[in-house]
Every structure is written in structure tokens, then in C-alpha cells.
Amino acid sequence: MTTQVFIDGEAGTTGLQIFDRLKDRSDISLIQLGEDRRKDLDARRDALNAADVAILCLPDAAAIDSVEMIENDTTRVIDASTAHRVADGWVYGFPELTKGHAEAVANARFVANVGCYATGSISLIRPLVEAGLLAADAGLTIHGVSGYTGGGKALIAEMEAAGSSDFFLYGLDQGHKHLPEITKYGLLSRPPIFVPAVAKYAQGMALTLSLPKGMVDGDREALLAVYQAHYAHGGDVIVVSDTEARLDPQMHNDTNTMSIHVRGNAETGQMVAVAVLDNLGKGASGSAVQNLDLMICA
Numbered sequence: 001m002t003t004q005v006f007i008d009g010e011a012g013t014t015g016l017q018i019f020d021r022l023k024d025r026s027d028i029s030l031i032q033l034g035e036d037r038r039k040d041l042d043a044r045r046d047a048l049n050a051a052d053v054a055i056l057c058l059p060d061a062a063a064i065d066s067v068e069m070i071e072n073d074t075t076r077v078i079d080a081s082t083a084h085r086v087a088d089g090w091v092y093g094f095p096e097l098t099k100g101h102a103e104a105v106a107n108a109r110f111v112a113n114v115g116c117y118a119t120g121s122i123s124l125i126r127p128l129v130e131a132g133l134l135a136a137d138a139g140l141t142i143h144g145v146s147g148y149t150g151g152g153k154a155l156i157a158e159m160e161a162a163g164s165s166d167f168f169l170y171g172l173d174q175g176h177k178h179l180p181e182i183t184k185y186g187l188l189s190r191p192p193i194f195v196p197a198v199a200k201y202a203q204g205m206a207l208t209l210s211l212p213k214g215m216v217d218g219d220r221e222a223l224l225a226v227y228q229a230h231y232a233h234g235g236d237v238i239v240v241s242d243t244e245a246r247l248d249p250q251m252h253n254d255t256n257t258m259s260i261h262v263r264g265n266a267e268t269g270q271m272v273a274v275a276v277l278d279n280l281g282k283g284a285s286g287s288a289v290q291n292l293d294l295m296i297c298a
């Protein structure tokens with residue numbers, strides 16, 4: 001029997017990429033509404049209730065409405081929006097979060113797919129805190145750069161218009177929507193300073209976690225060993241002990257791979273950990289399909 005999947009928001013940036021990943025699969029039947037009915041409440045309610053799994057690729061308010069429209073106790077939900085990331089009753093959709101978490105995703109009814117910057121940030125922080133190398137109250141600083149598809153259709157239109165900016169910083173007020181989930185699932189007792197940026201390319205992101213001398217209890221080799229052990233339980237996170245001078249945020253585009261790198265200066269003890277991922281791959285659509293696969297294979 002095929003699994004009935006409804007992508008609510010299929011015409012958006014994340015929804016389209018999920019559709020592309022699922023459209024040729026023989027184990028999945030896609031419920032589609034078409035352009036004329038995709039925002040029709042009754043049509044969405046019927047589709048949500050007919051689906052085995054609904055994948056919500058909507059703004060937060062519409063995603064909350066979708067969950068409220070489910071009247072049965074069988075439709076399972078993967079929500080790509082921010083609405084339920086730290087909500088009770090939702091499993092955080094990052095299978096590699098910690099040992100055993102993939103099973104939690106597989107058995108969940110409600111899965112909150114992870115934010116793109118949050119995926120990279122948590123992937124760097126959590127293993128070090130779990131291993132006792134980094135204090136939960138450490139004053140962390142994360143910088144990130146993303147392609148403009150991370151902002152959905154509105155930012156794509158803005159950045160592809162004539163005269164748009166080439167690069168900008170934002171989130172400087174330290175109110176970025178990913179900070180609550182980074183703090184909670186990074187096992188931190190205070191949020192990091194987070195300075196994201198958008199550059200004039202479509203897709204792919206890189207984040208750095210600054211590790212000044214004395215902040216972590218270990219050198220580069222120790223950190224790489226901790227990351228390797230943490231991500232040895234399967235999934236799509238790879239730990240790379242490279243030393244190339246440049247890291248390209250687009251190097252994992254159109255895949256679900258996220259790579260972790262550790263660099264630094266052995267003489268000064270100053271280090272930086274780096275995560276590279278596709279904001280629409282492991283940062284959104286790819287991870288939604290990874291979570292779906294875990295859920296329907298359980």
C-alpha cells in the first residue's frame with residue numbers, strides 16, 4: 001500500500017523541493033489540490049484528513065491552522081514552519097540530534113522539521129555540551145551566511161530584482177526566530193549571539209561557531225573525535241578533518257549532507273567549528289523527506 005502524502009504549501013520554495021523529491025516514488029501517492037484550490041480551506045481540510053502524512057510548508061499562522069483542521073487521530077504531520085519547534089507534544093525533526101533520536105522521529109505523530117540555521121548551529125553545539133567539553137552557559141557566537149532561497153518567495157523576488165543588494169547582515173537585534181530552538185536543543189542555558197547574513201546566490205549555507213582559547217576543553221583533534229563519535233549512529237551528518245583554505249556554502253547543494261569542520265591555530269588555541277549544508281536540503285526539504293522516510297518505515 002502506498003503512503004498518502006499531502007504537501008500543504010506545495011507551490012512554495014520548500015514545498016516544491018519536497019514535491020520534486022517525492023514525485024517519482026512508487027511507495028508514495030501525492031494528494032494535490034492544483035493552483036485553483038491550494039488556498040481553499042475546505043479543500044485543504046479534506047486533504048489534511050485524507051493524508052497519512054501531511055507536510056506543512058506554510059507561514060507559521062497557516063501551519064497552525066492546518067494542524068487545527070485535522071479532525072482524526074491518524075494523520076501524521078511534519079511541519080516545516082517555525083510554529084511548533086519548541087512546542088510540547090512535538091518531536092524535533094533532527095534525527096542526528098542525539099543517540100536514539102531517529103527512533104523518536106520514526107515513532108512520532110507530530111514532527112517539527114528543524115530550521116536551516118538551527119540545524120547547523122545545533123549540530124556544532126550539542127555534541128560539545130553533551131560530551132562535557134562546552135559549558136551550557138558559555139557565551140557563544142555564531143555567524144552564518146545563507147543563499148537567498150532561505151527567505152522563501154518574498155526574498156527570492158527581492159534578491160532577483162534589478163538593483164538588489166549583494167550581501168546583508170540581519171537579526172542584529174538578537175531576536176532571530178531560530179534562537180529558542182538553538183538554545184533548547186543545544187542544551188544551552190542562555191542563547192548565543194547570532195549574526196546571520198544573506199548573500200546574492202540562491203542556495204547553500206555555512207555557519208561558524210567561535211571557540212576562543214579556553215572556551216572548550218580540548219584541541220582540534222579532541223573536538224573532531226567528539227563530533228565523529230556523536231554522528232557515528234547513521235544519518236546525513238559527516239565530520240571532515242580537512243584543512244583547505246576555503247569552504248564553499250554551496251558544496252552540498254541538492255543533497256541532504258551536512259558537513260562539520262574544525263579549524264584553528266594550535267599555537268594560540270583559537271578555534272572555529274563550521275557547518276555547511278543546503279538550506280533547502282538538510283535545512284528544509286531534504287530533512288523533511290528524511291523524517292518522512294523514518295516515519296513511514298517504522
Ligand SMILES: NC(=O)C1=CN([C@@H]2O[C@H](COP(=O)(O)OP(=O)(O)OC[C@H]3O[C@@H](n4cnc5c(N)ncnc54)[C@H](OP(=O)(O)O)[C@@H]3O)[C@@H](O)[C@H]2O)C=CC1
Nearest residue numbers: 009011012013014039057058062080081149150152153284
Ligand atoms: N526556505 C527555506 O530555506 C526554509 C523555509 N522553512 C519554512 O518553511 C515554510 C515555507 O517556507 P518557504 O517555502 O520558504 O516559503 P514560500 O513563501 O516560498 O512558500 C510558502 C507557500 O505557502 C503558501 N501559502 C501561504 N499562505 C497560505 C495559506 N493560508 N494556505 C495555503 N497556502 C499558503 C504560499 O502561497 P503563494 O505562492 O500564493 O505565496 C507559498 O506557496 C516557512 O514556515 C519557512 O519558515 C524552513 C526551513 C528553511
Ligand SMILES: CC(=O)N[C@@H](CCC(=O)OP(=O)(O)O)C(=O)O
Nearest residue numbers: 081082114115116146150151198
Ligand atoms: C535567509 C533567510 O532569510 N533565512 C531565514 C531562515 C530560513 C527559514 O525560513 O527557516 P525556518 O522556517 O526554519 O525558520 C531567516 O533567517 O529567517
